Amino acid sequence: MSAARQAIASARSVVVKIGSSALTSLAGGLDTARLDALADAVEGRMRAGSDLVVVSSGAIGAGMAPLGLSKRPKDLATKQAAASVGQLALAHAWGTSFARYDRVVGQVLLSAGDFGRREPHRNAQRTLDRLRSLHAIAVVNENDTVATEEIRFGDNDRLAALVAHLVGADALILLSDVDGLYDGDPRKGAATFIPEVRSSADLDGVIAGSGGALGTGGMASKLSAARLAADAGVPVLLAAASDAAAALSGATVGTAFAARPVRLSARKFWVRHAADARGAVHLDAGAVAAVAERRHSLLAAGITEVAGHFYGGDVIDLIAPDGVLIARGVVAYDSDELDTMKGRSTSDLPEGMQRPVVHADDLVKL
Incomplete structure (x- = not known):
């Protein structure tokens, strides 16, 4: 057996x-x-x-x-x-x-x-x-x-x-x-x-x-x-x-x-399979490589678009430039905040907005 x-x-x-x-x-x-x-x-x-x-x-x-x-x-x-x-x-x-x-x-x-x-x-x-x-x-x-x-x-x-x-x-x-x-x-x-x-x-x-x-x-x-x-x-x-x-x-x-x-x-099981995604962020190629290949946290610099209305602590989808869903994760910021942060390097952000958008520990590759 x-x-x-x-x-x-x-x-x-x-x-x-x-x-x-x-x-x-x-x-x-x-x-x-x-x-x-x-x-x-x-x-x-x-x-x-x-x-x-x-x-x-x-x-x-x-x-x-x-x-x-x-x-x-x-x-x-x-x-x-x-x-x-x-x-x-x-x-x-x-x-x-x-x-x-x-x-x-x-x-x-x-x-x-x-x-x-x-x-x-x-x-x-x-x-x-x-x-x-x-x-x-x-x-x-x-x-x-x-x-x-x-x-x-x-x-x-x-x-x-x-x-x-x-x-x-x-x-x-x-x-x-x-x-x-x-x-x-x-x-x-x-x-x-x-x-x-x-x-x-x-x-x-x-x-x-x-x-x-x-x-x-x-x-x-x-x-x-x-x-x-x-x-x-x-x-x-x-x-x-x-x-x-x-x-x-x-x-x-x-x-x-x-x-x-x-x-x-x-x-991570909850994030991947059970949680409802409340919104999404679209990533550039560099962010996709960092998240999907090197398993790094997602930073604001790699975000090109914010979709939906969500709050910090919600689960969101991470979308590649070709529209493919590559990962899900627990977001640290509200969508309104994130819309002002997208594309900006960490050093250019105010002190309270310098932590990762989605930490690697809260991110699951699909």
Whole structure:
């Protein structure tokens, strides 16, 4: 067994993400038999000594049948209406299933945007930690009833990776209707199964598609989530929901993704993946070389343009002359201040404006 699979099999803290297609059908809404089987697998892992958080898709799918919808809605208002109905059904179904084991379920509704603001981020962390300490099952879902851009991201893959970082998980398991990673779509012809992803080189030539009728994540979303989790030092297993028992008990199925050898610090992970960028600065070629190649702090002299309205302490994007996003970082000045500083050498600035615009310790190359 590979090191990544061993780490997943022995992980004490695990986040399990379950896709829409594993829980719902177009014809009948929630499939309680499949949900019970998944709850059985989760309970088995918990009785073996692990803490688990479930990230559950399926709210929109669960709300479609009660509302008489025959296909997944495309307009935002109908998605939100279906989610408002489905969230109740989904939470009740998870609660009923885990009640067979006298296990209490707590619903936590989040969106990817909640991770971009420090206070909601800390509140979510405290809630999830306390639910786990009370031996309850936290069932996390995207708050689709109020989401805008997030609702189009779909299938909660990125949300699951962010939750894995948030709770300090030792492993992330993504369960859906696919049994692992292939170099193409196996439904469209010959495709080679990839059992292990140790580095980005193992993904050369892989063609990842979008989601199906009930979900919108697809393989591209799962790959992105796996790489995001790897940045947090979390190994990932991608497997079929029908293989949940094997995935949770021994990580003997699916595709395993190794975590990066050096874990990003919590602050740099937040800057890179979770925080909302409040604005941007455009850099000249010299500043790009200093920031991206030599990992130096960003100084005002290398800034050619300030975009957006932001304050000191916000996260901003750093843009190269060709328009490519090269880094993100925590800015030290308000946008109005920075607009008067751009292009000026440090020695020409007033004494209170001579510190770096973005310090190297608060900067993450993309």
